[in-house]
Amino acid sequence: MSLAPRQRAQAIAARRGGPHTLAVPLALRLAAKIAERPWEAFLSDPTQLANGLGDLLDAVRPDGVPVTVPGVLTQDREARLGTALEATRRLRVTVGDNAVLLAVLGPGPGLVDTVRAFxxxxxxxxxxxxDVDAADARTIGNVTRFHRAMAHVLGTGNSGLLGAEAVPLDAPVAETGLVLTDGEVPDGTPLPLVEDWVAGVHG
Known part of the structure; x- marks a missing residue:
């Protein structure tokens, strides 16, 4: 019997238990479209954010969803961070072990504190x-291990953290480990295309 997504995440984080796959499309904008909310309003309302991501999980059955993506916290940082954190707390209760929740973050001040909060x-x-500061990467690696959570990087660099695979939405291939779309999924993307990507990543 295959492990639930959250158990697979913990196995990947601990680097044990053989190959596991988690297919997580970066589809936050698509979730806003499903929720029929303007992007700015979606990012400022934890109820809408949590509901939209829940609807995305129901619609395409990925292994998880991003609760934030790079660029979200560059404007109205404190308000948007508070929204994303509250939505994360609500989703953690509702999805249980059946989906992983990821915070996808760009470089910036207070990165370690932001990671701790998520x-x-x-x-x-x-x-x-x-580009992640080496000292920050080491600290993030330590705090994620304490939480039995994954810490990955996208792109090159010698951070000491695991690399996430980036797979094109329109050309999915089977991969292991944490697999993301190679960019944010546009809000007008047909849901079957995302479903096909999830299935293709699992092979």
């Missing part, structure tokens, strides 16, 4: 995009 709220992993 871990405390209940994410199963963080993905760092762009």
């Amino acid at each position: 871990l405390d709220a209940g994410v199963d992993g963080v993905v760092l995009e762009g």
Whole structure:
């Protein structure tokens, strides 16, 4: 019997138990479209954010969803961070072990504190995009291990953290480990295309 997504995330985080796959499309904008909310309003209302991501999980059955993506926290940072953290807490209760929650973060001030806040709220992993300070990467690796959560990087760099695979939405291939779309999924993307990507990543 295959493991639930959250158990697979913990196995990947601990680097044990053989190959596991988690297919997580970066479909936050698509979730806003499903929720029929303007993007800015979606990012400022934890109820809408949690409901939209829940609807995305129901619609395409990925292994998880991003609760934030790079660029979200560059404007109205404190308000949007509070929204994402509250949505994470609500989703953690509703999805249980059946989906992983990821915080996908770009470089910036207070990165370690932001990671800690998302871990405390209940994410199963963080993905760092762009150049990450080596000392920050070490600290993030330590705090995620304490939480039995994953820590990955997107792109090259010698951070000491695991690399996440980036697979094109329109050309899915079977992969193992944490697999993301190679960019944010546009809000007008047909849901069957995302379903096909999830299935293709699992092979």
